[in-house]
Amino acid sequence: MRTIKFRGLRTDGKGWHYGDLVHNSIDGHGVSIRVGIRTDDCYPVEVHPETVGQFTGLTDKNGSEIWEGDRLSHRYYGDPIVVWQKNGSWKLRSEKMNTSVGFGTWAPQIEIIGNIHEQ
Numbered sequence: 001m002r003t004i005k006f007r008g009l010r011t012d013g014k015g016w017h018y019g020d021l022v023h024n025s026i027d028g029h030g031v032s033i034r035v036g037i038r039t040d041d042c043y044p045v046e047v048h049p050e051t052v053g054q055f056t057g058l059t060d061k062n063g064s065e066i067w068e069g070d071r072l073s074h075r076y077y078g079d080p081i082v083v084w085q086k087n088g089s090w091k092l093r094s095e096k097m098n099t100s101v102g103f104g105t106w107a108p109q110i111e112i113i114g115n116i117h118e119q
Helices: none
Strands: 007-008 016-026 031-036 045-046 053-059 064-066 071-072 083-085 089-094 101-104 111-115
Touching: 007 031, 016 045, 064 071
Parallel strands: none
Antiparallel strands: 007 016, 007 053, 016 031, 031 045, 053 064, 071 083, 071 111, 083 089, 089 101
């Protein structure tokens, strides 16, 4: 079965939070949040909506999970490439060139070097 999970940068500055995506919910202190990520404790943590990304289900050559918005390196590209979603499929997009390709078979050859939200 495919793993569906999300991540987002916390609004309190404490890094990334991982789990289920929720909208218009209440946190553990009764505070209303617009967009959050809920983990096993059932209470969501508020995240910046623009940083929310989905797990692709793939790992890079080091075994690290690849997420939407990750910046990757690949030996055939001279510049970083970014993971994004288009029409229900994951794509790689060159940051300098206006090109994109699917990347399922490339995953073992690429390495995460950052993400578009923390540069």
